[in-house]
Amino acid sequence: MGVLTEVYEMLNTCNKCGGCHTACKTYKLTGQETMVARGRIQLIKAVADGKLEPNQEYEDAIMSCLLCGECAVACANGVRGNELVMAARRDLKLRKGIKPFAKSFALKTLASPKRLGMGFSLFGGMGKSVLNKIDGMDYFRGIDIRNFPTAKKPFLEQVPERITVQHPKHKVGFYVGCFLNYSLDQTAHSVVKVLTKNDCDVIIPKDQVCCGLPQYAYGDFETAKKNARKTIDTFLDKYKDAEVVLSACASCASMLKHDYLKLFADEPSYLPKVELFCEKVVEFSEYMAKIGVDQSQLHNSSPVRVTYHDPCHMIRGLKVTKQPRQLLQMIPRVEYKEMFEAGRCCGAAGLIQAFYHEVSTNITDQKVENIKDTNADLVATSCPACMLRLQGGINKAGQKQKVMHVADLMANAYKD
Amino acid sequence: MLSQTVVNRLKEIVGEKNVVTDKVGLLTYGYDGTLLSGEALGVVSPHTTEEVVEIVKLMNEHNIKLVPRGAGTNESGGTIPTQDSVVISFTKMTKIHEIDTENFVAVVEPGVINFDLQVELEKRNCYFPPDPSSYKASTIGGNVGECSGGPKCFKYGVTRDYILGLEVVLPNGKVIQTGGRNFQSEPAYDLTRIIVGAEGTLGLVTKVFVRIIPLPRAKKTMLAIYDKVEDASQTVADIVAAGIIPTTLELMDNLLINTTEDFSHAGLPRDAGAVLIIEVDGYPEDMDPQVKTISEICNKIAKEFKIAQSAAEVDQIWTSRRCAFGSVARVRPSYGVNDITVPRSNFPKAIQGVLKVAKEYGVTIGVVAHAGDGNLHPLVLFDQRNKEEVETVHAAEKALCMMALDLDGTVSGEHGIGLVKKKYLDSEFTPAAMGAFRKIKRSFDPSNRFNPGKVFEL
Numbered sequence: 125m126g127v128l129t130e131v132y133e134m135l136n137t138c139n140k141c142g143g144c145h146t147a148c149k150t151y152k153l154t155g156q157e158t159m160v161a162r163g164r165i166q167l168i169k170a171v172a173d174g175k176l177e178p179n180q181e182y183e184d185a186i187m188s189c190l191l192c193g194e195c196a197v198a199c200a201n202g203v204r205g206n207e208l209v210m211a212a213r214r215d216l217k218l219r220k221g222i223k224p225f226a227k228s229f230a231l232k233t234l235a236s237p238k239r240l241g242m243g244f245s246l247f248g249g250m251g252k253s254v255l256n257k258i259d260g261m262d263y264f265r266g267i268d269i270r271n272f273p274t275a276k277k278p279f280l281e282q283v284p285e286r287i288t289v290q291h292p293k294h295k296v297g298f299y300v301g302c303f304l305n306y307s308l309d310q311t312a313h314s315v316v317k318v319l320t321k322n323d324c325d326v327i328i329p330k331d332q333v334c335c336g337l338p339q340y341a342y343g344d345f346e347t348a349k350k351n352a353r354k355t356i357d358t359f360l361d362k363y364k365d366a367e368v369v370l371s372a373c374a375s376c377a378s379m380l381k382h383d384y385l386k387l388f389a390d391e392p393s394y395l396p397k398v399e400l401f402c403e404k405v406v407e408f409s410e411y412m413a414k415i416g417v418d419q420s421q422l423h424n425s426s427p428v429r430v431t432y433h434d435p436c437h438m439i440r441g442l443k444v445t446k447q448p449r450q451l452l453q454m455i456p457r458v459e460y461k462e463m464f465e466a467g468r469c470c471g472a473a474g475l476i477q478a479f480y481h482e483v484s485t486n487i488t489d490q491k492v493e494n495i496k497d498t499n500a501d502l503v504a505t506s507c508p509a510c511m512l513r514l515q516g517g518i519n520k521a522g523q524k525q526k527v528m529h530v531a532d533l534m535a536n537a538y539k540d
Numbered sequence: 541m542l543s544q545t546v547v548n549r550l551k552e553i554v555g556e557k558n559v560v561t562d563k564v565g566l567l568t569y570g571y572d573g574t575l576l577s578g579e580a581l582g583v584v585s586p587h588t589t590e591e592v593v594e595i596v597k598l599m600n601e602h603n604i605k606l607v608p609r610g611a612g613t614n615e616s617g618g619t620i621p622t623q624d625s626v627v628i629s630f631t632k633m634t635k636i637h638e639i640d641t642e643n644f645v646a647v648v649e650p651g652v653i654n655f656d657l658q659v660e661l662e663k664r665n666c667y668f669p670p671d672p673s674s675y676k677a678s679t680i681g682g683n684v685g686e687c688s689g690g691p692k693c694f695k696y697g698v699t700r701d702y703i704l705g706l707e708v709v710l711p712n713g714k715v716i717q718t719g720g721r722n723f724q725s726e727p728a729y730d731l732t733r734i735i736v737g738a739e740g741t742l743g744l745v746t747k748v749f750v751r752i753i754p755l756p757r758a759k760k761t762m763l764a765i766y767d768k769v770e771d772a773s774q775t776v777a778d779i780v781a782a783g784i785i786p787t788t789l790e791l792m793d794n795l796l797i798n799t800t801e802d803f804s805h806a807g808l809p810r811d812a813g814a815v816l817i818i819e820v821d822g823y824p825e826d827m828d829p830q831v832k833t834i835s836e837i838c839n840k841i842a843k844e845f846k847i848a849q850s851a852a853e854v855d856q857i858w859t860s861r862r863c864a865f866g867s868v869a870r871v872r873p874s875y876g877v878n879d880i881t882v883p884r885s886n887f888p889k890a891i892q893g894v895l896k897v898a899k900e901y902g903v904t905i906g907v908v909a910h911a912g913d914g915n916l917h918p919l920v921l922f923d924q925r926n927k928e929e930v931e932t933v934h935a936a937e938k939a940l941c942m943m944a945l946d947l948d949g950t951v952s953g954e955h956g957i958g959l960v961k962k963k964y965l966d967s968e969f970t971p972a973a974m975g976a977f978r979k980i981k982r983s984f985d986p987s988n989r990f991n992p993g994k995v996f997e998l
Contacts, residue, residue: 136925137869141573142613145677146655155585155631155651157568157612170567181564200803200866 127215128172131208135169138162138203147198149469150188153486158185161195161205168212178216186212188480190473190487191341193440210341217343273512275309280330282309287316293323294415297359297366297404301376302334303508311508311528314535315372315408321538322417327366329358336387337379341474345387352384353394356401369401372408372531374507375474378441381405407438409506409530413447419454422537427457430533431500433491433514434467435507448506448530455537461498465491472513488517495525503527542581542626546602550584550626553594558585558632569627572612572619573674574960575874575924580607580621585632589707589715589746595628596744597713605989608740610651610682613674615877616958618686618739622993628744630681637747641666645704645721646750650681657750666752669696672954673862680748687737689954691788691861694912695821696753698954700736707747708735711985721749734980739956740991742984756821759787760831761854764816765809765844769793769895769907772814773888776911778837779818780884784830788819789912790861796906796919799867800860808860812843816911817857864908865919872904872921876937879961880944881953884914893943894918901936915953916944942967957995965996 128135144161145151151160158167164185170176186209195205275282279300296319304312319326335355336348359369371377381402388398406414430452439445445467453460471477471487491514495503503518503525505511515527542550542561550559560566560583571577581604586592599606605625612619621627633649636657640646641664648657654668654675661667671690672678678688684706689698705719708731719732726732735742766772772791779786792800792815797808808815816838820830831847838845848854868875882890891907894916898905909916918940922929941951941964951957951964966974978998981988988998 133873136873139573139866139869139875140571140612141866142611142674142677143863143866145611145613146653155629155634156565158565163568166568166571167564176563176567179564181562185564185568200800200863201869202803203869 127211127218128168131211132172134203134208135165135172137201138165138169139201140166141200143198143200144195144205147194149192149194149471149487150190150480150483153483159188159483161199161203161208164189164212165203165205165208168208171212171215178219183216184480186216187342188476188483190436190469190471190476190484192436192469192473194468197440210343213341213343214345215343217345273307275306277309279305279309279312280328280332282313283316283328285328285330287320287326287328289320289323289325291323292325295325295327295365295367296411297363297369298326298328299332299335299355299359299369299371299376299380299405300328301371301373301508303373303512308508308511308529311372311511311532314529314531315370317535317538318412318531319370321421322412322415324415327363329363332358335376335379337375337383338474340379340383340387349387352387352398355380356384356398359404360397360401367404368406368411369404370406370408370411372506372529373509374407374435374438374442375509377405377407378437382441407442407444407506409448409451410442410444412534413450417451417454417534421539422455422534423539424456424458424537427459428502429459429461429498429500430502430504431461431463431495431498432466432530433463433470433495433503433505433510435505435510436469436473438506439467444506448504451530451534452504455533458533461500463498463500464494466494470510470513471517472509474509477513488513489521492517492521492523496521496523500525502533504530504533506530542604543602546598546604547582549598550582550595553598554584554586554591558587559583569609569612569629570621572617573615573877574617574620574958575876576617576620576959578621580627581624583627583629585629587632589709592628592709592744592746593713593715596709596711599626599989600711600713600987603987603989605992606744607991608681608685608744610679610685611653611674611677613678614682614686614956614958615879615960616686616739616952616956617960618956618958618991618994620959622959625992630679633681633746636660639664639666639752641752643722644752644754646752647721648680648748648750650679650684650745650748652680654678654680654683661752662755665755667755668702668750668752669693670699670702673865680750681745684736684745684748685738685740686956687954689910689913689915691790691817691819691910693910693915693954694789695785695787700733702751703732703736703748704751705749706732706735706745708743708745710743711987711990715746716743719749724751737956739958739994741981741994742990744990756787758824758827759819759821759854760827761848761857762818762831762834762838763846763848763857764818764838764842765812765846766814766816766841767812767843769814769891770888771841772816773891773911774841775816775838776887777885778840779834780912782833782837784820784833786818786830786834786912787821788817789910790817791815791907791909791911792817792861792864793907795871795904796864796868796908797860799870799906800863802870803863803867804856804859806856806860809844815860816842817861861908865917868906868919868921871906872923874922874924876920876922876933877955878918878920878937878940879915879952879955880918880940880949881913881915882944882947882949884912886947886949887911887914889947890914890916890944890949893947894940897936897939897943901932901939903933903936905936910953913953914949938964959994962994962996
């Protein structure tokens, strides 16, 4: 009850005006009042008031939220629906633990680098060869699993801990994150390339772990804290010469920069260190725009039309929207075309794509339509989860667009 | 509780997923924009008129009542399930059947969201004038049920003025069509106008023929800032007296200026007593003379007068107004929305009246008003957890209604009566008129099965 008591004033501030209806993708698609901030908030309030005992239907309402944060932007009352859902998830965790699937498979695996590495290599090798033998097993719950990329070797095992340039102007700590380490290692290489081309020494601690967001999002604050503490201590103690902690994953960056503060709000003795760490965290595009990119070094021979998708954690978490667009438009012969609703969730939303795939698949399909309308050749974005989700959706729709990280597009524009 | 037979039959009609009987689902269909709540026996979401007919027949066989619901954003308790009823939710009937720009008609299903229709119409250079503040969420069916208004209603009229005809499922399960898509008169009794605003008590609307009009060629948005709310209301009277009918004359008082600023940061001066948002539209050549007259009137008493110079400035001005209702929650967690309307010549007196009620009852009241039509929304702020305060608020709200009636006004300009205001209806209408309402209701719905207990007790 404690968790919900803390947010009770905000629960009580929802006036049920329905202003969140238009902001909520899960409502737009289902038309169900359990699938919108107003409904979810009234349910959480009923639980807080002891009028409702959490059951499966309640869990579905709480767990199916994308946490995209659009309801909070739309609410004139200042009610932050996504935060209330987070509180409800934490409350559920304290009451009865997390869903078995989320608990065993996804969250525990992500929390342990060993398990995660093994999972990806098993999937990449045997898993895929098995899948290839099953007809029609291309998509698991809307996820394009056959084309799901896996790194042959984790990125962290491919690179030295310190990469130095001739005339260093900056020293960047690179927080790689699970997706770039195990799946999109090429993007991680792109990040390093862009940084080194811009006179940055790069420090890549080998012993970095998952940022803790997946666990945090499902209310497992204990595991999230463990990983957060490890991350903070690694970068602040062992690699204290890193001027910034850079992440090229919007979700990790948002977790490192903002949610760590919330996570450790109850530990005043450790909090100052967390604050110091959060100050240092910077997202890739934000950092490149800040230090300035030498445009004369960027080359591109063929014209290309590019559109950009704002990841939820980028536009509403970090509130970074201009910089990636600026960087893209610095590349010669890039014709930039804005898509309709660029800032709306792509449907990946962490584990939602696996748990509530019907809803998330429809959301992705809409996004793909918006991409199609731009006639873009390339879709750039800033979050590996969005990259995989969008590419899957595009492939499924029989479209040709390629999805790349902003760092990939930039890296390709540097002559080796 | 619904019997398994009824539940199974409902599932056969609309599909398994479109019937809700679990506690969690029912809880989320038990409220609307008011503080009231109830619990339905079930929620059923039909997709077609045929399904609606089947549902009505089934409910009749089992003597179960039906409460129609759109987005559930109303401010009068109109969609609160009462008396062991099943909620019939129209959110799955979202087809826009037709947009005919040659004859200025659109044919839509009741679940179409006002905003979604506007987006489609705008692509064709047309629009549907009724624009309640909830237009991004509320449905056309809901707008028809409540006869919604909105900021543009001063010049263009309310929902009733834009409904050419309706397809309606009657309480006996028969389907009728009222009015017609291509003409604006009704050869026989004007059933369309009886059903619009009847809050779903006479029939279930399954198709709406709406009148659309071309988008104005030009528009000017102005903002006047006042020291005192009384000065703003004087401007309203002066503009109307000068023979100008602006599209919009929206007023917000000091409290609302501050709460909306907290959300929108539109740059309204926090110390102002009131602001007026004034908008005129028409042909480009009509703009300047109107703006000139208005600026002369405003500059006489306003502290500041601005004409928006860009689309961004227009947006900024409107953001404040659109978020007005919700934003008061920053002051106190609960609010009661009142919807009193007086003849526009009495508007300054009504503003005085509101201030007097606030003082007499010791309650905080913020005022936002569609000043052009004399429609005021005094928002009485409180905390619903404080029982004593709730009592005082109810007394103050009653005083506001009585004040409006004394000024030859009405207790509800556009939100409907629902449950919230039905206790005042006897003060507004004579017993003979109330008797006539009841006779109409009985002739449509002798068993009182559609939205029972709303508007008045039978």
